[in-house]
Amino acid sequence: MRSRRDFLSAGVAMGVLAATYKGAALPTSSKSCSADCSITELNQRIARRDFRGITKDMLPTPCMVVDLDLLNANVNHLADTAKTNGIHVRPHVKVHKSVEVAKRQMTAGAIGLTCSTIAEAELFSDAGIKGMLWTKQPVGRNNTQRAIALSKKDPTFMFVSDDAQVVDWVEEAAAAHNAKARILVSVYAGLARQGMEAGKPAVDLAKRIASSRHMQFEGFMAYSGNAAHVKGFEARRKASMEVLAGVRESKALALEAGLPVNIMTGGSTGTYNIDHATGLSELQAATYVFMDTAYFTIGGQDGDMKRYNDFQPALTVMTTVDSQYHPNLISTDYGAKAMAKSTDIVKGMPWLQVGNGGAEYGAFMWKDGEQHPKLGDRVEIYPTSLDMSTNAFDRYYVAQGDRIVDVWPIMGRSGAAQR
Numbered sequence: 001m002r003s004r005r006d007f008l009s010a011g012v013a014m015g016v017l018a019a020t021y022k023g024a025a026l027p028t029s030s031k032s033c034s035a036d037c038s039i040t041e042l043n044q045r046i047a048r049r050d051f052r053g054i055t056k057d058m059l060p061t062p063c064m065v066v067d068l069d070l071l072n073a074n075v076n077h078l079a080d081t082a083k084t085n086g087i088h089v090r091p092h093v094k095v096h097k098s099v100e101v102a103k104r105q106m107t108a109g110a111i112g113l114t115c116s117t118i119a120e121a122e123l124f125s126d127a128g129i130k131g132m133l134w135t136k137q138p139v140g141r142n143n144t145q146r147a148i149a150l151s152k153k154d155p156t157f158m159f160v161s162d163d164a165q166v167v168d169w170v171e172e173a174a175a176a177h178n179a180k181a182r183i184l185v186s187v188y189a190g191l192a193r194q195g196m197e198a199g200k201p202a203v204d205l206a207k208r209i210a211s212s213r214h215m216q217f218e219g220f221m222a223y224s225g226n227a228a229h230v231k232g233f234e235a236r237r238k239a240s241m242e243v244l245a246g247v248r249e250s251k252a253l254a255l256e257a258g259l260p261v262n263i264m265t266g267g268s269t270g271t272y273n274i275d276h277a278t279g280l281s282e283l284q285a286a287t288y289v290f291m292d293t294a295y296f297t298i299g300g301q302d303g304d305m306k307r308y309n310d311f312q313p314a315l316t317v318m319t320t321v322d323s324q325y326h327p328n329l330i331s332t333d334y335g336a337k338a339m340a341k342s343t344d345i346v347k348g349m350p351w352l353q354v355g356n357g358g359a360e361y362g363a364f365m366w367k368d369g370e371q372h373p374k375l376g377d378r379v380e381i382y383p384t385s386l387d388m389s390t391n392a393f394d395r396y397y398v399a400q401g402d403r404i405v406d407v408w409p410i411m412g413r414s415g416a417a418q419r
């Protein structure tokens with residue numbers, strides 16, 4: 001027989017629960033599902049875009065829910081601030097991968113979109129959006145050919161490079177297809193994953209691009225992801241100023257050499273109201289549309305260190321509480337496949353600890369005396385890392401209060417070439 005201690009630790013670790021069935025109460029707080037919320041009818045209604053009467057409690061879980069009013073407020077706040085500060089916005093799509101969200105960003109004044117894969121650039125370009133900037137360089141035949149094909153099809157498409165070898169490959173491919181590739185030089189800004197040495201080396205590459213027949217030099221990119229999450233507005237401002245010194249120097253040298261520098265791009269949600277002073281001409285902010293818990297406590301210009309109040313959390317993953325056998329722990333369907341993380345935060349009950357018990361199993365844990373959900377409850381969770389989470393789902397259920405008012409597909413769900 002298992003001791004009480006074994007039983008508890010099994011629960012905390014969320015291993016296979018082999019406990020004796022002790023009789024579960026029927027769900028009390030979730031509404032019973034009638035014919036009009038069967039999954040078949042729900043899908044038919046979505047296909048017909050008939051959302052009348054669909055409420056959050058009818059949705060299959062785990063699922064992503066977007067609060068439309070908060071999303072709109074976030075999009076407008078960044079757009080308005082950027083306008084006031086005189087900086088363009090070319091938002092990064094990596095966190096939402098949604099044409100509907102992108103259209104809202106464009107309507108609010110964005111001059112294009114930034115993307116992390118050639119597939120994202122193709123998909124958004126096919127959706128009619130101009131001014132796609134791909135923030136990686138094409139390497140290998142597949143990526144190079146796609147970058148050149150898109151450059152031909154859509155002359156507003158641009159991408160970056162930090163390597164003379166890649167620039168030569170691009171020139172060769174562009175020449176073969178009589179295309180013109182628009183290229184920015186990516187300069188190191190604190191992330192080891194990308195970006196060449198600023199100053200003379202970066203300007204030498206810019207000159208190589210500018211002097212070629214099939215490429216056009218557009219400017220510089222310097223993305224400082226670390227600076228974006230520095231806690232405290234003043235510390236973040238200082239970190240951003242320092243880490244972007246190299247790209248400012250590169251621009252000055254390029255101008256001295258007679259090269260036009262049309263674009264200075266970088267920036268993020270954490271630095272959206274800082275980067276107009278760091279030398280950037282446009283912002284690549286992404287997370288601000290929905291927000292994730294990695295940003296919740298970076299502290300804003302208002303001095304509130306407990307919360308970053310500039311943008312509101314507009315996206316949750318909704319889960320169903322589906323099993324209860326252990327003290328201070330209840331199981332959910334929000335597991336590893338839904339990207340559950342211990343740093344996620346439960347909406348309305350931030351004291352709950354989120355546990356991950358396997359592919360389709362999650363948990364909420366609490367201390368004695370703390371309020372907690374019951375079997376059958378629907379609970380919403382703020383995810384930690386948006387781009388990872390949206391990658392695990394195929395649609396957003398768009399809500400106003402409890403009502404579902406729209407359903408938006410998440411792009412790139414059908415195979416590697418689409419991601």
Ligand SMILES: Cc1ncc(COP(=O)(O)O)c(C=O)c1O
Pocket residue numbers: 092094095135223225228266267268269270284285286287288
């Ligand atoms: C190249 C690049 N630009 C911009 C962003 C957007 O940053 P954030 O989501 O912090 O706004 C990211 C995010 O990872 C990125 O990789």
